[in-house]
Each structure stands twice: as structure tokens, then as C-alpha cells.
Amino acid sequence: DVKVTQSSRYLVKRTGEKVFLECVQDMDHENMFWYRQDPGLGLRLIYFSYDVKMKEKGDIPEGYSVSREKKERFSLILESASTNQTSMYLCASSFITAGAYTDTQYFGPGTRLTVL
Amino acid sequence: QKEVEQNSGPLSVPEGAIASLNCTYSDRGSQSFFWYRQYSGKSPELIMSIYSNGDKEDGRFTAQLNKASQYVSLLIRDSQPSDSATYLCAVKATGGYNKLIFGAGTRLAVHP
Numbered sequence: 001d002v003k004v005t006q007s008s009r010y011l012v013k014r015t016g017e018k019v020f021l022e023c024v025q026d027m028d029h030e031n032m033f034w035y036r037q038d039p040g041l042g043l044r045l046i047y048f049s050y051d052v053k054m055k056e057k058g059d060i061p062e063g064y065s066v067s068r069e070k071k072e073r074f075s076l077i078l079e080s081a082s083t084n085q086t087s088m089y090l091c092a093s094s095f096i097t098a099g100a101y102t103d104t105q106y107f108g109p110g111t112r113l114t115v116l
Numbered sequence: 117q118k119e120v121e122q123n124s125g126p127l128s129v130p131e132g133a134i135a136s137l138n139c140t141y142s143d144r145g146s147q148s149f150f151w152y153r154q155y156s157g158k159s160p161e162l163i164m165s166i167y168s169n170g171d172k173e174d175g176r177f178t179a180q181l182n183k184a185s186q187y188v189s190l191l192i193r194d195s196q197p198s199d200s201a202t203y204l205c206a207v208k209a210t211g212g213y214n215k216l217i218f219g220a221g222t223r224l225a226v227h228p
Contacts, residue, residue, distance in 0.1 A: 031214050040124075042220035043160075043204070050213060058215070090159055094214055101167060102148045102214040105206075107159040 003027070004108035006091055012114045019078040021111050023091030030096035032074035033105060034058075034066065036087040043090065049074055050096055081115045088112050120207050122219035131228050135192040139205030139219055142186070148208035149181055150216065151190045155201045163203075164190065195226045 007022035023032065033048040035058075045058030047066040055066050063085060067075045074093075078085055089112075092105040119142045129135045137151075148167055152160035166172045166179040166188065178191040188207075192199055202221040209215040 033215075035218075040220065043218040045215060048213070048215065056213065097214055102208040102216070104150060104162050104165055105214075105216055107161070110159045 004091055004093055004106055006089075006108040006111050008111050009109060010112050010114075012116065013078075013081050014116050015082060017078075017081050017115075019081050019113065019115075021076040021078075021089055021091075021113070023074045023076070023093075023108055024072055025074075025091075025093040025106070025108075026072065027093065027095075027106070028071065029093035029106075030071070031094045031105075032068065033092040033094075034064075034074065034076045035090045035092065036060070037090055037110075038087050046076065081113075083115050086113060086115045120205055120217050120219040122203075122205050122222045124220060125223040126225045127222055128225045128227060129195050131195060131197060131226055133195050133226075135195045135199065135224055135226070137190040137192075137203050137205075137222050137224065139188045139190075139207075140186055141188070141205075141207045141217075143207065143210055143217075144183075144186060145210040146183075146186075146207045147210075149179070149188045150206040151177075151179060151188075152204040152206060153199075153201045154204060154221065160204055192224075195224075197226050197228060200224055200226050 034046045049068045091108040094105045095103040154160045164179040205219040206216040
């Protein structure tokens, strides 16, 4: 079974703090993704990575950065947390595929972040 | 902007009925399609993937794909209260990488 874990289920931070969200997968997946999910807006892609030290911006990268130093670990960093970053953050991973087809993404349990 | 559209619901069906969930997508080149189920407060879990036109059945679930109409659906037969959840449609984005574009989800409520 694929296992994707995230460092915290719930997190409360103050405006301006630097926040680290960690994600680890144990299936040797090349791809890793960070999403945020807000009511009525669905899942929105923040950043993704297809290899160690490689990263690509998603649809809403502003205010976030990422780090992938090891294949199994993908970190999301909020450089200076703001209240509009209060959300559910979901990490996912998948095998890399070429061409038109893509493999399933498997999700971690999510981190509910509240910024006060 | 490539889009995936779903009716937000709630779709309310009686126990034992067939629930029909629909999804349309704008990118004609898409080739990979997924249905995820998400219970309240939990993360999405994969139900079905479909890559070819036609139907794909797995237990009580059937995914239907019509690429010409850019339409994918999920049928749940013999709906159970435990099927009550939000169902997310996801489509692979064309243009490289393995990104998925998610719809906002349809909330399904199965009542006894």
C-alpha cells in the first residue's frame, strides 16, 4: 500500500511566522505535489516536483516555496504566513509517466493550517 | 485556463438507488481521468481511473468516458449511506508533466 504522511494534522500559527509543512512518501514516487483545498474552490496546485531538487510552480505559488532534497520528502514553506493562507494543505505523490497518460496520485491525510 | 466542471450538489438519492455524477472538461487532448472520493475532513482517495472511451466497472462503481463530448461520469449502483461524500473528478493536464486538474467536487448524500 502506498503511504503518504504529513508532519501535522492540525497547525496554528501567527501572522508573519515561517511555517514548514513536511510530506514523506514510501513508494519511491518521482512526482510529489502540494495542494491547498478551500470550500467551493476545490484542490488548487501550489507546487510540484518531478525529481530531487527540481520544482515547478503550480497555479497559486505566490507566498509559498518548496524544497526537495531527498526523493521521498517534499516540504512546503510559507515564508511569512498570512491569514489568507488558512486552509487544508494536501500532499500527493505519483510515479512519473511519459506522454498522454498519467499515474494515479495518492494523497496524504492533510494538514489543516490556521493562521491567526 | 483548462477547466474541469462538476455540479456542486448536493445530489440526494435514496438508499439502494443509482447515483449519477457528471464531469465535463475543456482540454480536448486529455487522456487520463480519475474519480476520487473525499469524506468530510479526510483526504481524497482514488475510486477509479479510466483512459479509454466507454465504460469501466469495479464493483458497484462504473466510470463512463466520452472523449468526443469531453464528458466523464461515475455511476454508483445500490447507493449506501456510507457513499455519502464529495466526489472529485480529475483530468490530466496536457503539455507535459503529470499534473491533474481537479473539479470542485459534487457532494452526494444517500439517505436511508
